[in-house]
Amino acid sequence: MATSKDSFSIDMVLRHPSHSPESISKALSLEPKASWPAGTNLGRVRAKWSFFYARLLEGPLPEYERALKTVRRFLRKNAAFWIDFADGNGEVELIFNHTVSRQQKNGDECFELYLAPAFLSELSTREIGLRLQAWQGSVKGKKSADAPKITPHSAKKR
Numbered sequence: 001m002a003t004s005k006d007s008f009s010i011d012m013v014l015r016h017p018s019h020s021p022e023s024i025s026k027a028l029s030l031e032p033k034a035s036w037p038a039g040t041n042l043g044r045v046r047a048k049w050s051f052f053y054a055r056l057l058e059g060p061l062p063e064y065e066r067a068l069k070t071v072r073r074f075l076r077k078n079a080a081f082w083i084d085f086a087d088g089n090g091e092v093e094l095i096f097n098h099t100v101s102r103q104q105k106n107g108d109e110c111f112e113l114y115l116a117p118a119f120l121s122e123l124s125t126r127e128i129g130l131r132l133q134a135w136q137g138s139v140k141g142k143k144s145a146d147a148p149k150i151t152p153h154s155a156k157k158r
Contacts, residue, residue, distance in 0.1 A: 009058035009097045010071055015049045016090035027081050030054040061098070068115070072122050082126040093129040100134055 011033075014024055021035035034053040039046060056074065057067045071094070075082070085092065100111050111134045123130055 006061040
């Protein structure tokens with residue numbers, strides 16, 4: 001069962017062949033936690049796509065429902081941007097990170113997420129992908145994850 005120690009963050013990752021991180025930041029009024037423009041040397045490869053990663057919201061789990069409403073308003077407010085971005089072959093992904101504390105007993109529910117049809121419709125209309133990640137809460141001496149892991153889907157050669 002979720003506790004007051006459990007927390008969430010909602011991140012956004014944007015990839016585009018021509019939009020620069022600066023233009024994305026300006027259009028969405030967001031400061032990235034990480035970004036690079038297309039053409040950046042990434043070691044052995046050159047980035048074919050710009051990359052922009054920003055944290056939209058974070059907080060304790062009881063504030064989660066309100067956060068989803070805030071994200072929905074953000075998506076609607078920037079409706080023209082999403083159309084232009086998708087038309088230019090851009091990709092957008094929302095990442096829901098949840099930190100879940102250890103459960104008292106085996107079999108206790110440790111994670112549940114309900115996404116209203118209206119929210120899912122908003123993502124689908126805007127062609128925005130969704131990734132859900134649940135992290136085990138802090139264990140003595142270890143920190144919880146703060147950034148999304150790069151997975152085969154998000155690490156496509158660009």
